[in-house]
Amino acid sequence: MIQETMTPRERVEAAIKLEPYDRVPVAPLMDVMFPSRHKGMTVAHGLSHWREGFQAIVDIFEKVGGWDAMILPGYSLALTPSVGSGVTVSLGSGRYRFPGQDSAVAVDSQPQYEERELLTVEDYDEIIKLGWSGFAEKNRERFTPFSPEAIISWTERQTAHYIKEKQTWDTKGIPSLCGAIVESPLMFFSTKRSLISFTMDLHRVPDKVQVAMDIVVDEFIAEAIAATRLTAIPGVMLVLERGGGFYYPLKIFERFEFPYMKKMVEAFAAEGLLTVMHFDQDWTVNLPYLKELPKKMCVCELDSTTDIFKAKELLKDHMCIMGDVPASLTSIGTPEEVEAYCKKLIDVVGKDTGFILSSGCTVPADAKFENFKAMIDTAKNHLPIR
Numbered sequence: 001m002i003q004e005t006m007t008p009r010e011r012v013e014a015a016i017k018l019e020p021y022d023r024v025p026v027a028p029l030m031d032v033m034f035p036s037r038h039k040g041m042t043v044a045h046g047l048s049h050w051r052e053g054f055q056a057i058v059d060i061f062e063k064v065g066g067w068d069a070m071i072l073p074g075y076s077l078a079l080t081p082s083v084g085s086g087v088t089v090s091l092g093s094g095r096y097r098f099p100g101q102d103s104a105v106a107v108d109s110q111p112q113y114e115e116r117e118l119l120t121v122e123d124y125d126e127i128i129k130l131g132w133s134g135f136a137e138k139n140r141e142r143f144t145p146f147s148p149e150a151i152i153s154w155t156e157r158q159t160a161h162y163i164k165e166k167q168t169w170d171t172k173g174i175p176s177l178c179g180a181i182v183e184s185p186l187m188f189f190s191t192k193r194s195l196i197s198f199t200m201d202l203h204r205v206p207d208k209v210q211v212a213m214d215i216v217v218d219e220f221i222a223e224a225i226a227a228t229r230l231t232a233i234p235g236v237m238l239v240l241e242r243g244g245g246f247y248y249p250l251k252i253f254e255r256f257e258f259p260y261m262k263k264m265v266e267a268f269a270a271e272g273l274l275t276v277m278h279f280d281q282d283w284t285v286n287l288p289y290l291k292e293l294p295k296k297m298c299v300c301e302l303d304s305t306t307d308i309f310k311a312k313e314l315l316k317d318h319m320c321i322m323g324d325v326p327a328s329l330t331s332i333g334t335p336e337e338v339e340a341y342c343k344k345l346i347d348v349v350g351k352d353t354g355f356i357l358s359s360g361c362t363v364p365a366d367a368k369f370e371n372f373k374a375m376i377d378t379a380k381n382h383l384p385i386r
Contacts, residue, residue: 001380008068009175015356016274016320017296024350026357026379027069027177027322029301033110033365034372035060043365044100044107050076050161058168063369064376066174071276071301071322071358072237073176074165078227079155083140084133085223086151090144091118091192110365118143119192121201124212132216159230166233177299178276179233182224184264185213186243186257195242202252210256217260221267234273238264241280246305250285258289269294276322280361282306287314295319304360312349321349324360325375330367335374342378351384 005022006014014021035056036046046053054074061067079085097112099105105112127135140148166176183191189209190198201209224236242248243257265275275298277290282305290300295318302308302323311321324345329338342357349355357379363372 002383008066008173012069012175012177012356015354016299018317018320018354020353023383024346024355024357024379025068026376027067027071028359028372028375029071029362030057030060030359031072031362032057032075034363034367037108037365038369042099042107043109044098047075047098047111048100054161054165054168060372061172061174064373065380066172067376067379069174069356070165070169070176072178072181073162073169073233076161076165077155077158078162078180078231078233079158080223080226080230081152081156081159082133083148083151084136084219086146086155087136087140087143088132089155090146090151095191115194117194117197119189121193121197121205124201124205124208127212128208128215132219159227162231166231176233176235177274178235178237179231180224180227180235181237181239182220182264183239184243184257185217185220185260187239187241188216188220189213190242195247199248202256206255213256213260217263221264224264225268225271225273228271228273235276236268236273237276237278239278239280240283243286244279244281244283245285246281246283253286253289258286262293265293265298269297273297274299276301278361279303279306284310287311290315291318293319299356301358302360308345309348312355316352316354320354320356322356322358324358326360327362327364327367330359330371330375331364333368333371335370338371338374339378342375343382346379346382347384 002023011021011025015025032046032053033043036043036053039056039059046056057074077089095114097105097114099107099109130138169176193201228234228236243253268275277298278301280303284307287310298319300311300315300319300321302311304324304326308321308324315321325341329341345357
């Protein structure tokens, strides 16, 4: 094992600030599904029983000898106690079929995503007029059966859980990186309208879409900043997927994604907040634009579809890169294959500084424990080739 001279917090901060570290830090994106299965619980049980589900994450941490940071402190949500934030979550949960709640989904399966239209094209006009919070409150009964009091009580419980998760890691000397989670306006409207309908909107009513984005982005920024104040974690996860090159040409990205991404990241940086940009799908062609974002205030988190080696080449003097051990590798690969890939990442992407070894998106529910442990162990035992 490498002789360590830094604490986990110091090691992660060095990576983010592009400063030398004693070894590459490792920080998997960990939700409750893999730990629940490993502890002999169903996914449904882990999702619906917060104490047991979160403890399963902690138990995995202890069993592998620990890692250096939590990207999110657990699997609760950090929300401001408002009807608007609760309705936003209701819109999201309405797109999922959860094990234990839907008979079509096996109790040990992952939640199943259902792509459908929750907002209409006519809703853009009302959102432009009322703002997102005003629209959400006015249309609450359309999207959720719960009363304003029930929504606020639920959001308060979620944030209390989030804070408890963060405090648990604090006692272990493990930093949590994100005190709030927020989508870009494009990601938000795409998932609430559905990908097909939203894409048609971009061509049929592009000006209306842009005005609606102009309206909601400031609210999203304010809500995310407020949530970080509640959780006392100076960082935001910005969820990005559908604005990248996998889905759209650069002319769409340049008008409907990048200006809002840039505005959000700059607003967070002005408040002293780190932005972990969660890039799902392939963003390789979009990588050069990231050099316009605040230096050393962002993490480029990749899910194994973007070319992480190209990202290192382009961004090595600008921002930290995180990733990107593929879900397929931890699920059906061998420990030796995981170790070999992690060594390559450490040697190339982790050379000098600016890299956090991580899972490509979340650790999958069917990951093999020995493969997951191989990822953690490789970070602790392999120095980059000089």
